[in-house]
Every structure is written in structure tokens, then in C-alpha cells.
Amino acid sequence: MTFTPPPVSIPGVTLGRALASGVPDGDPATAWARRRDAYPLVAPGNRRHFHVVVVGTGLAGAGAAAALAELGYRVTAFTYHDAPRRAHSVAAQGGINAARGRRVDGDSVARFVTDTVKGGDFRGREAEAFRLAEESVRVIDHFSAIGAPFAREYGGVLATRSFGGVQVSRTYYSRGQTGQQLQIAGTQALLRQVRAGAVELHTRHEMLDLVVDDSGCHGVVVRDLVTGRIRAETAHAVVLATGGYGTVFRDSTLAVHSNASAVWRAHQRGALFASPSFVQFHPTALPKDTDWQAKTILMSESLRNDGRIWVPLRAGDMRVPGDIPDAERDYFLERRYPAFGNLVPRDVASRAITTEIRAGRGVGPRSNSVYLDFRDALVRVGREVIAERYGNLFDMYAHATGEDPYTVPMRIAPTCHFTMGGLWSNYDLQTSVPGLFVGGECGWGYHGANRLGANSLLSASVDGWFTLPFSVPAHLATRLGRELPADDDEVVASAVNRARQRVDALLSVGGTTGPGRFHRELGQILYAGCGVTRTAEGLTEALDRVRELRARFWTDLRVTGSGEHLNQVLELAGRVADYLELAELMCVDALDRDESCGAHLRDEHQTPDGEALRDDASWCFASVWESTGDDRGGPRTFTRHAEPLGFQTVGVTTRDYR
Numbered sequence: 001m002t003f004t005p006p007p008v009s010i011p012g013v014t015l016g017r018a019l020a021s022g023v024p025d026g027d028p029a030t031a032w033a034r035r036r037d038a039y040p041l042v043a044p045g046n047r048r049h050f051h052v053v054v055v056g057t058g059l060a061g062a063g064a065a066a067a068l069a070e071l072g073y074r075v076t077a078f079t080y081h082d083a084p085r086r087a088h089s090v091a092a093q094g095g096i097n098a099a100r101g102r103r104v105d106g107d108s109v110a111r112f113v114t115d116t117v118k119g120g121d122f123r124g125r126e127a128e129a130f131r132l133a134e135e136s137v138r139v140i141d142h143f144s145a146i147g148a149p150f151a152r153e154y155g156g157v158l159a160t161r162s163f164g165g166v167q168v169s170r171t172y173y174s175r176g177q178t179g180q181q182l183q184i185a186g187t188q189a190l191l192r193q194v195r196a197g198a199v200e201l202h203t204r205h206e207m208l209d210l211v212v213d214d215s216g217c218h219g220v221v222v223r224d225l226v227t228g229r230i231r232a233e234t235a236h237a238v239v240l241a242t243g244g245y246g247t248v249f250r251d252s253t254l255a256v257h258s259n260a261s262a263v264w265r266a267h268q269r270g271a272l273f274a275s276p277s278f279v280q281f282h283p284t285a286l287p288k289d290t291d292w293q294a295k296t297i298l299m300s301e302s303l304r305n306d307g308r309i310w311v312p313l314r315a316g317d318m319r320v321p322g323d324i325p326d327a328e329r330d331y332f333l334e335r336r337y338p339a340f341g342n343l344v345p346r347d348v349a350s351r352a353i354t355t356e357i358r359a360g361r362g363v364g365p366r367s368n369s370v371y372l373d374f375r376d377a378l379v380r381v382g383r384e385v386i387a388e389r390y391g392n393l394f395d396m397y398a399h400a401t402g403e404d405p406y407t408v409p410m411r412i413a414p415t416c417h418f419t420m421g422g423l424w425s426n427y428d429l430q431t432s433v434p435g436l437f438v439g440g441e442c443g444w445g446y447h448g449a450n451r452l453g454a455n456s457l458l459s460a461s462v463d464g465w466f467t468l469p470f471s472v473p474a475h476l477a478t479r480l481g482r483e484l485p486a487d488d489d490e491v492v493a494s495a496v497n498r499a500r501q502r503v504d505a506l507l508s509v510g511g512t513t514g515p516g517r518f519h520r521e522l523g524q525i526l527y528a529g530c531g532v533t534r535t536a537e538g539l540t541e542a543l544d545r546v547r548e549l550r551a552r553f554w555t556d557l558r559v560t561g562s563g564e565h566l567n568q569v570l571e572l573a574g575r576v577a578d579y580l581e582l583a584e585l586m587c588v589d590a591l592d593r594d595e596s597c598g599a600h601l602r603d604e605h606q607t608p609d610g611e612a613l614r615d616d617a618s619w620c621f622a623s624v625w626e627s628t629g630d631d632r633g634g635p636r637t638f639t640r641h642a643e644p645l646g647f648q649t650v651g652v653t654t655r656d657y658r
Contacts, residue, residue, distance in 0.1 A: 003644045006618045010592055016641035019272075019624055021125060022426030028127040028648055029109075032134055035427065039474035047072035050476045051484065053220055053235040055207050055262055057084035059179075059457060060440030061241030062186040063464025064472075069198035071469060073476075076233055077190070077199055078222055080206045080257065085187040088243050088255050089460060092179030093393065094302035095163065095171035096143075096457040098136035107168040109133045110649070116455060117650040119165040119345050120420070120448020121598035121612060122620065123275070126647050127427065128445040135466045136458055140172055142465060148185045149174050161389075163453035164301055165345035165657075171454040176300050176393040179457055186464075206571065207262045208499040210238065212269045213491045216434030218484065221499045225571065228564040230499050232492045234484040237435045237472050240266060241464065244419035244441035246279065248579045248586070250523030252416040253285050253298035263423050263442045264578040271431040272641060273625045274444040275421035276582065277590035280451055280599050281532050282417035283349035286400060287369035296415040297400050299372075300393055301453040304342040306377035306386065307410065309333050309353070311370050315360030321371055321409050332356060336609075340657040347450040347599040348611075348657060350414035354532045355610065357413070364411045373409035414532055418456060420447040420599070421589075424624045424643070428471035429463060435479075437472055439463035444622070449598025503563045505632065506573045511556030515573040518553050522546065522576070522583055530583075530590050535603045539591040546587060547635075550580040554633030581636070585627055588638050595619045616652060620645050 003018050024031045024038075042050065050073050054065040057079040069075045081087060099112035112133040117126055144150055144158070150172050151159040160169040174181040193199040204225045211219035211232055219234035245260035246252040267273050284304060286297040310331045312324055333352060334341045344352075353370050362368050378386055383406060387394065394405050401411070422444040425431050429438055440460035447455065485492050529542025553576070561567040596605040596612035597619070605613040614620075621642040629636030 003621070003642070005621060005640075005642045006594070008592060008640055010588060012635070013588060013592065013638045013640060016626065016639040019424070019641050019643040020426070021127075021643055022428060023125065023127040028130050031127040031427070032131040036470050039470055040477035042473045042477050042480070044072055046480060048074060049480070050074065050237075051076065051235045052237045052239065052472060053078070053233055054239045054241060055220060056087065056241035056243065056440070057081070057187070057190065058087035058089035058241060058243060058440060059182060059186055059460035060464035061087070061239070062183070062190040063461060064239050064241060064439055064468040065199055066186070066189040066193050067465055067469040068472060069193040071473070073473075075193070075199045076202070076235070078202045078205045078207060078220070080204065080225060082203055084190055084201065084203070085183055087183060088258050089183045089457065090180040091253070091255065091298065092457050093176045093298065094300035095161065095173035095178050095454045096139070096182065096461070097163065097170050097452070097454040098140045098172055098458065099133045099170060100137050100140060105168045107170050111168065112136070112170065114650050115166045116446070116452060117448070117647065118653070118655055119452040120450050121614065121655060122448065122616070122647060122652050123278070123597050123622065123645065124448030125427075125445045125645065126650060131467070132446055132455070132459060132462055135462045138466060139458060139461045143182055143185055143461070146185045146189055148181050151175065161302060161305055162343055164304065164343045164349065165340070165452040166343070167340065171302070173302065176302065176390050182457060182461070207242070207265065208502070208574075209265050209495050210269045210433075210436065211485070211492050211495045212433060217436035218491065221495050223499070223503070226566050228562075228567070230496060230503070232487060232496050234492060236476055236479050236482070236484065237437060239437045239439055239468060239472065240423070240442055241439040242442050244422070245582060246416045246419050248522070248583055249416040249526050250519050251288065251293070251296050251527070253282055253296055254417075256294050259575040259578070260582050261575050261578045264582050266423055266431065266433070266436060267627070268631065269433065271433045271436060272424040273421070273585065273627075274424035274622050274643075275449070275589065276586045276625065277530065277593065277600055278420035278449050278598065279416060279586070280346055280418040280420060281350040281414040283346055283353050283414050284372065284412050285415035285417065286397070287364060287366065287411055287413035289365060297396070298417065299397060299410065299412060300390075301346070303372060303390060303393060303410070306389070307342065307372040307374050308376060309342050309349075309370055309372055309412070311356045311361040311363060317361075321363070321373070330361070337657045344657045345450055345452060347601075350532055351601060351610065353412075353414055369411040369413040371409035372412045374405060375409070378406065418451050420444065420449060420451055424622070428474065429467055430471065430475065435475060437468060439468055449600055502574070503570070506557065506570060506577065507559050507563060509554060509557040509559070511558045513556045514558055515569065515576040518549065518557070519572070519576045519579065522549060522579060525549065526583060526586070530587055533601045533603055534590050536591065539587050543584065543587040543591065546580065546583045550584065551633040553577065553580055581631065584636065585625055585638065589623055589625065592640060593619060593623060611655070614654070620652075
């Protein structure tokens, strides 16, 4: 069947070409095994001749660096943290999914794939979901072997619990600190290779640019955040594992220093960007109690196993929760979605919570949250069991709010959390720039328009430990005997000069407003126009406001200090400049996609019950963007390419969690 994408109607946007996924033809269930067996190999004696740069040391980056080094390749790893274990993977609390099928509750690889594809509202690659399911078994056994302390049943088998969007128990966990424990195990594996001399690790370094020419990617340009030195590191292949871009909203569950600069600089050098407007708002985050909070705080989705979400039936009811009887409470998720209850997918829960808050039934000092109540679970299983399951999460909530969740309900609200979009890559995780690979959240293929809980740690681990160690060597096998460019080569020198000129440009604007204020204003624009729900009118207004803010940034930015030493104002300025360009593309993508799907809900396209109304006839493809133009606040143009999506195993249906 010939693929015909819908036309574009936004000024400055043109229609591009259809892209090939690189997924082997045939049964998607066996695609990964067939692809893996067909990869060209590098002989052990030749591996030391290849140099690979890995940017980022989270689960994907640490895994890729450690695995490639153990295979015999020379690896250089960069992180802007002061230690690799501080990567943001530590913040994923609730668990990691796997289709191991140890519990007899009907789970299987097929059900895992169905849940993942359906959870993403049929806007991700089916073959990627199969790879995720297949490798998930190895991931759990691997991390258990290298020291991750998974919870266990009384008899010694690994324990599991449920997460949103599924009706089985497939989430392995380490209390409420799963990400931290997996990150520690992965970091120790990385540091073992550092000690062995196989990995050269550089902390406190930020990637500023890529070394790219017509033949592909040949390295990175980095800045030492302590000394300010800017230099190039050439390589035969580069892996970006730098996380998601949710901090474009400023108020997000991500760490303050999480950023989008690495992926955006790659995009500026020609790497295509897929589905940038597919952003997940986590329903179980703490509400903002003051405008001056630096970030929001995530409370794990695992809490929804035992916590019940409710609001007062009467709008404006300001009574304390204990004074509101059950007859005057609305457990609205259980009412609207009886089959899944409080464990509906995140996009569904976030929209439902937002609807209640906008209807005036929000609770708390600012009426901007709903209750997550453990009263019934505490009566049913007792405080000791609840503390065993979620103790550190309850402690964190108490420290953050001053309230005891054992005696009063938690207050939660949707907040920007995860980005399903990212740099487009083929089935080998290689971007449109040859030699440039992605891993983890900065990629795009697994999650479609909505990520199921506990698939984040899994996808990062699968990429780092079990996909990139196959696909990167397959690329290197075609490069044997090719010399890396010297530091004085034109392609290297121009990349370094480009990075220096950008730093100088940020320092020399000479305005009156610090980068933090621009970031705050950008977040307000995005939450209002490109947030949990979207409209054509709101997106058009947001797009105009982002463009105006971009222009003002480059005329009124004030950066104190210089670039010759540690300067966090300069770091933030560079990141905000990237956020502003990315935000423009996000609004273009959301305005262009004239349908609802997953976390992208256009008010114009919803069912009478308020659910996302897809248009599979027109929009069953991934929007993959190319953008060019002025990177100093001037106009930019956009080209929408498309990767058609097909589903052979999972029937395309309307999602229904009732």
C-alpha cells in the first residue's frame, strides 16, 4: 500500500519524505533475533583499533560503555555530573518490567507487547516492543547477577507488583528505590572497566557539539565545566545516552540539571527528531505549593497499587480529608475505569485528574491536587507491610510536605515527567547521521504516544546492555582501517570553533535578564499551550509566544562571569537557548498532528467520555522533523518526514481501560 501523509498547513513547514525503519521484513516477534544474527562482526583482535565515545552515564550510557569496553573496544565516557552514579536514572523509583512469567497470572511476551503497543496508543514500533519484551528476561537476570537487590518473596523468588496499564504483576522492584539500585550496579560495572583501563571516564564535562561531515559523525566537542576548556574527542562512533528533555517545561520531575542540549545539538547537525510533542505528564507528582520551587517531586506510580485516588464530590469543599465521609468522596478513576481502577495508564490518569481540578474539585492550599489515600490499605494489610513496600517514599513525602501519609492522604497532581519523543533512529538505534547512536530516553522507538510505568528503566537497560553492544560493532565492522580525523583537520577545527563562538555569543548579549527567568516564562507558556490537553488556538498562541521569547532571549540575556571557569549561569544560558528552539518544534509538531493519541490530547479530537480520538487513516506514522534556520532568535523552517507504522500482531483498536 502506498503511504500518503496528510498535507501540512503551518507556515514555514514543508512536507518531506517517507523513512524506512530498518526493521527486518517478516514476523516482528523474530525480527530482533534475525537482525542480531545478520550483523557483521568485528574480530576480537581488531576491536582495540576502534574508539567509541559514550555521552551520559545513566543506565543506557553506563551499560553501553561497560559492555563495549568488556568486548574489547576503546571507550571514552563523558558525564556532566561529578560522579557517574548521579545520573538521573536513580530517580526512577517504582520498578522495572519484565515478561519473565514467573507468576502464574496470565503474563507472557505476547501480553507484554500488547500492553506496550496499546499503552503507547499505536504510535510506536511494534518490533521495538517485541525486542523490549524478549530482552527483559535477560535484563532482570543480569542486574540480579551484578548486585541489584530486588525484593523477594518469602521463599526466595523475586517479587513483583503491578503498574499502570496492565492487569498482571510484571514489575520487579527494590522497595521505592529501584532506579537507584540499578544505577549503582551499572555504575560499578562501568567503574570496573575504568579501573581496567578499558574506559576513560571524564566527569564534569558537557557536550557542546558534534564533529560531523557528509560521511557521518566523527566525535564530540566537550567543555570542561570546571576549567572552561573546549576541545574535541574524535571517535569511530558516538552514543548519546543523555536522557529526556522534560526540563524544557522547567517545572518537571527531572533533576534541575537534566537538559536537552546534547540531542538538540545533534539535531542542529542533521539528526532528525521524532515526535517531539509526545510528552508524558506523571499523575503521581507532588503539587507546587509555591511559585519559587526549583522543580516538582515524583512519587512513584507503584503507590497506586495500594493508594486510592479521590476528590470531594462538592466543588470547593475545603474540609480536611478525615472529615469528608465516603459518601461525599468521588473515587473517580475507579468509577470511570472499573477494570483498571487506579492503575490506568499515566496519560489517562493525568487527564482525569486535570479534569477534576479544573472543575473546582482540587484539594490543598492551592486547590491544585487530588488525594492519594492509603487508609483502606493500612487497615487491610497493616502499617508494617505498607512501610516495607513504600517506606522510603512515605519518608520522602513527609520530608517534602511536613505531612504524615500514614495518617493523612498524600496530595498529587500531574507534572511533566517523561518524553516519548527523541532523536529518530532506525531499528539499530542509529540516527540519520551515520555513526551517531542513541540509547535510553533520548531515543524514541519503544513507547509511542505514552510510556507505561516501569518500561523506562527497562528500555534504557535493553539499549545499553543488549542492543548497542550488537548494533554499534555492526557499524564499526564497515569502518576497519579508517583513520580518525586529526585535531587540526578542518571538520574538527570547525566544530570546536563553532562551539566557542556560541559560548562567546551567549556571554556577549549584554542584556538585563538572567537565563532562569526566560526558562520560567517558557515553562508557563508550554504548560498553558502544550500541556496535558491542547487546542489549535492554544498551540498557535504558544508558538507565537515562544518565537517572541526566543527573539527577546538573544537581545536581553544577561550572563555574569566568563567562560574560563566554572560558570553555572553560562551552562543554564546554553541550555535555555536550546530549550527555546526545541519548544518551537514541539508546538509545531503538536499543532501539525491533527488528532489525539496517548499523551497528545487535542480537545478538538476526543470521545464524548473525554478519551483520545485517534485518526489512524491519516496519522498512523511517526512525525520525524528536520529544522533549519537562525539559531540566534531568528526564523526557522521545518520539514516533516514520516515513518509509517504497521501492526501485524497487535490489532489496532481504540484503547478502553473500562
